[in-house]
Amino acid sequence: MGETTAETRTRMTYAERHTQLLEVARELIRQKGSDALTLARLAEHAGVTKPLVYQHFGTRPAVLAELYGEFKARTHVALDRTLSTAEADRATVARIISDAYIDCIDAESTELPGIAGALSGSAELEDLREEADAAFSARCCRALEPFTDSGHLPEGSMQAILGAADGIARAIVLGRITSSEGRTALAKVVAAVV
Numbered sequence: 001m002g003e004t005t006a007e008t009r010t011r012m013t014y015a016e017r018h019t020q021l022l023e024v025a026r027e028l029i030r031q032k033g034s035d036a037l038t039l040a041r042l043a044e045h046a047g048v049t050k051p052l053v054y055q056h057f058g059t060r061p062a063v064l065a066e067l068y069g070e071f072k073a074r075t076h077v078a079l080d081r082t083l084s085t086a087e088a089d090r091a092t093v094a095r096i097i098s099d100a101y102i103d104c105i106d107a108e109s110t111e112l113p114g115i116a117g118a119l120s121g122s123a124e125l126e127d128l129r130e131e132a133d134a135a136f137s138a139r140c141c142r143a144l145e146p147f148t149d150s151g152h153l154p155e156g157s158m159q160a161i162l163g164a165a166d167g168i169a170r171a172i173v174l175g176r177i178t179s180s181e182g183r184t185a186l187a188k189v190v191a192a193v194v
Contacts, residue, residue, distance in 0.1 A: 072132035094190035
């Protein structure tokens with residue numbers, strides 16, 4: 001028997017395949033928008049069967065929710081990394097928080113609005129937002145509390161920071177302001193709130 005010209009397929013672990021499918025989904029959204037993402041298209045673009053995609057995600061919102069969760073997780077990692085080496089002054093910490101948030105917006109500006117839009121009104125997105133906001137708030141509070149008079153950052157203050165971050169991110173994505181303007185504005189808000 002002679003060799004065939006067909007490529008030999010390599011088997012991936014479940015985790016490797018899951019990562020690959022998320023990367024393909026991200027690329028599909030980047031190229032064609034979130035409306036183009038269906039589980040069937042994801043399977044086609046990944047070169048796998050539809051049942052395999054359903055096994056990994058089950059629903060389209062589940063794919064979108066994972067992509068949104070990954071974005072928020074990257075924001076937290078960036079924030080943790082830079083805060084661990086930060087100088088101990090309010091302006092520097094405020095700038096680090098601003099930069100970490102805006103860096104992730106810049107990196108995800110093509111996909112994130114479509115993902116959030118596709119999930120809008122869903123319970124999944126609300127749960128993800130609450131979890132992500134709580135995690136981001138906890139990190140910010142730990143970093144900012146040493147600069148408060150009471151040693152505590154009130155919940156209302158943290159909500160002001162989150163609101164400003166979301167509003168500035170939306171303005172950047174829509175092209176109303178530049179990333180640089182957004183960084184400066186958010187850093188000023190964070191420092192002022194503290």
